[in-house]
Amino acid sequence: MTGSTRLYAPRTGRWDVVMFWTTLLLLGLGMLAVYSSSAYLGSTRFGGSATFLNKQFVRALLGLLVMLGTARLDYRRWARWAWPLWGVSLGLLVALAVLRKMGGVGDAADLLDVHQVRGAYRWYRVGTVSLQPTEIAKVLTVMVLASLLAREETAFRSARSVLRAVGVLGVTAGLIVLQPNFSSATALLAVGFLMLLVAGLPWQWLAGCGLVAPLALWYALSHHGHHMKRVHDYLALVTGRPVDVREQVWQLWQSLVALGSGGLLGRGLGHGLQKFLFLPDPHTDFIFSIWGEEMGFLGAVGLLLLLALLLWRGFRTSLRALDPFGFYLAAGLSLQLAVYAGVHVAVTTGLVPTTGLPLPFISFGGSSLVMNLLTVGVLLNISRRAS
DSSP: OOTTTOSBOOOSSOOOHHHHHHHHHHHHHHHHHHHHHHHHHHHHHSSOTTHHHHHHHHHHHHHHHHHHHHHHBOGGGHHHHHHHHHHHHHHHHHHHHHHHHTTSOSHHHHHHTEEEETTEEEEEEETTEEEOHHHHHHHHHHHHHHHHHHHOOSOOOOHHHHHHHHHHHHHHHHHHHTTTOHHHHHHHHHHHHHHHHHTTOOHHHHHHHHHHHHHHHHHHHHTOHHHHHHHHHHHHHHTTOOOOHHHHSHHHHHHHHHHHHHTTTOSOTTOOSTTTTTSSSTTTTTHHHHHHHHHHHHHHHHHHHHHHHHHHHHHHHHHHOSSHHHHHHHHHHHHHHHHHHHHHHHHHTTSSOOOOOOOTTTSOOSHHHHHHHHHHHHHHHHHHTOO
């Protein structure tokens, strides 16, 4: 078998060991955070304090297998595989949009076994496992964009190439909005915009994309009263207007209480108070708040430094890649982790309105954890071939 058709990358180097062990350390800390933040919720509503920990452990094992497999798989294969896989993920998103339009009732929803939470259709359930197509589509979209950008070895110039890349982003983000899932769509658009910026997109196109995308999201947001109300309540809070904390900004308020009560050293792992049903979704959307309460300011900073170390190694891998596709792929995947981590921390600290993005490797989740570990596996493979 020749080098051009070899499935696995030759041993031209070794994995980035710093990235590998940092990922494992974050995964271990995530296990601690999930158990501590979900033990009371699990014991009172789901039959056991370790319910969420057990699920997270199984998902982490699956994710590690995926990571090790993709770390050995030649990353250049994704330049071709990403397109058909991206098409499949779009099909899953379209099916979710159709079911939401139908109201999610009748035989169709039962046949596809679609999982609905709080009016949003975001999951397929296979037995006891839930699959979130958005988490798959976001990674595949980055791979498709990297493939497109790699064809333009010089700076982006032709309108056709720009519109093709913008179309890939727009189609994926639009289908995600229909669930509705504005936070994931916004994060994906931000990652895509940054990738185009790295690719040297002319300022005229950057200005156009920077104007059209927010306007389109705002228009879509205006047709969903609950989400628009959340934005208005947040703006009222930050501008000093009267706000009913219990009715309007309860999640944000309790998040700030958790972080503020942690002090410098925290209450101690397992001794936080906000997870006792004061703070909604303490093991997912607000896990950083619980971590800050229990581990304090120093613990929160330490966790952020670990995430920053992982991201630095990802960007370092991008800069050392030997081909354009490896460069854009590593840059895009690293940017995606950075955006998700940044938005999660910004939400929990009140810098942006409340959204539902998980903290990579720390928050409870199945599809997101597996896809994040797949991301690290791809980065590790690129690092083996890096200069």
